[in-house]
Amino acid sequence: MNIGLDMMGGDFAPLEAVKGLQLYLSDHRSATSLYCIGDETVVQPLLAEHQVTSPDLHLIHAPEVIGYHEHPTKALKEKQRSSIAIGFHLLATGKIDAFISAGNTGAMLVGAMYSIKPIDGVQRPTISTIVPKLDGSTGLLLDVGLNADCKPELLNQFAVLGSLYAQHILNIEDPKVGLMNVGEEEGKGNLLAQAAYPLLKENKLIHFTGNIEGRDIFTGKADVMVCDGFTGNIILKMAESIYDIAHKRKLDQDEYFSRFHYENYGGTPVLGVAKPVIIGHGISNAKAFKNMIAVAEKMIQSDLCGKMLESFK
């Protein structure tokens, strides 16, 4: 399989991307070809300096970079030789099977939606976050910000997409789906949650177990937790800030809180688009890059996008 990695995306790119490759190559003996997309005048010397060499490594020259504050659509259109534009071109044309970048999030989303396109039947693609659970397991929360306002059917679709991700990438057999809500009983909640509940209950593609509350996010009550992107984004950023607080107060050595560190999960896949696209955190470090490559491999190997396509037929 062929994975494309944007070498120019992220606050510490290309250095951390290079180190991520180094970590990945030292750990893995797989048949994956890695296409490193970036400015070869910068990337080549760094790869040499860190002795990152492998017959599986291919450098694709991209002389332009899309900055963090550029307008996504405009930048993608005007900078066709940027690493992100080239990455999506390679993905769309089948030269690579997955594309990873820690660059401009907006440009990554625009690329995923318009170069790759949603899977037939998926109304809106979604982004998710991994949630470390107290029982040692790992949950998935979605949407975490792509869709601030949602119709009930969207939440129902997120449940399907999230369940497939949980099953095939997180290795959770028969993942339990919970609806983020303000009470346990059916009928509780805002209009959206009230209307989404019966759809989830009737959905034969998922294992819906009912409402979950704010206090259940870190427990094993549900593996896949669905909500609108407004609620999910606030939960995500609040959880991130709690890790930061624990870190500042030197409590992040705690076994549980340490699992909140973003680098363990690497990035956020865009779910519901036809091919694997992974967006990295701006502060991605080597470990995060390595883990994103591993997730991309798993998404390709399990044919996650194909399974999503099947579910929405």
Place this chain on the structure above:
Amino acid sequence: MNIGLDMMGGDFAPLEAVKGLQLYLSDHRSATSLYCIGDETVVQPLLAEHQVTSPDLHLIHAPEVIGYHEHPTKALKEKQRSSIAIGFHLLATGKIDAFISAGNTGAMLVGAMYSIKPIDGVQRPTISTIVPKLDGSTGLLLDVGLNADCKPELLNQFAVLGSLYAQHILNIEDPKVGLMNVGEEEGKGNLLAQAAYPLLKENKLIHFTGNIEGRDIFTGKADVMVCDGFTGNIILKMAESIYDIAHKRKLDQDEYFSRFHYENYGGTPVLGVAKPVIIGHGISNAKAFKNMIAVAEKMIQSDLCGKMLESFK
């Protein structure tokens, strides 16, 4: 001033209510008369046993109790001799100036809305929670669950009610108001947040400082944080669960996390109703009861409800 305390509400009532009175009386030398509402055959012996005596203490016999799982409206109507029904009767008729209970939350809300009534101009009363900030200050988040679906104007009203509470009860001069959102810039967010922003910006009664995100909840960026009750309830319960996790992992000795303990704040005042009503946590202990009495005193002394009435004229 006269404060009514439901002796029968809370998982550990009446014992913890009695101990709370004991704590309060040992700390305070005020001119407050306390009306203890409950079953005298149970409360009287406990007060005697714990030597809780004071000329300022008055026992009001209420032979009935509204249980946790009773239907609020039905129970209030049928159990007129319950401690909650009697408490609201005393408050409505001016025999007491504030009413506190850790009993059936629904019954407390129904009593506050129908026996006491919203302040003229207040579209919907609201409940809030105290948020300990990293800089040592204290913030207020509202609504935390009374109004799951909100119109933009409601958020604007919560901002006024919350600002007055922050000013007069939390002693924050010129409290900064933030709108819970998913991005910093104006125009970000779901339809509700987008529509509420300009209302908050134009509101001369408050000091609006813009959007805040999930990561800002525990920082000093805003003192009063407004959102719909769905979002707020999830934030509240998630924050409570984080305290529980810290506690289980023995990290709650940490100076910051220890401030999350509910007992420090005692209860949740219903804001926007004509008289002070405070709802306690079901697990209220002695310290929580003591603190609720102190908050009620402050609400009466500052004439908070009068100031709210003024603002909505």
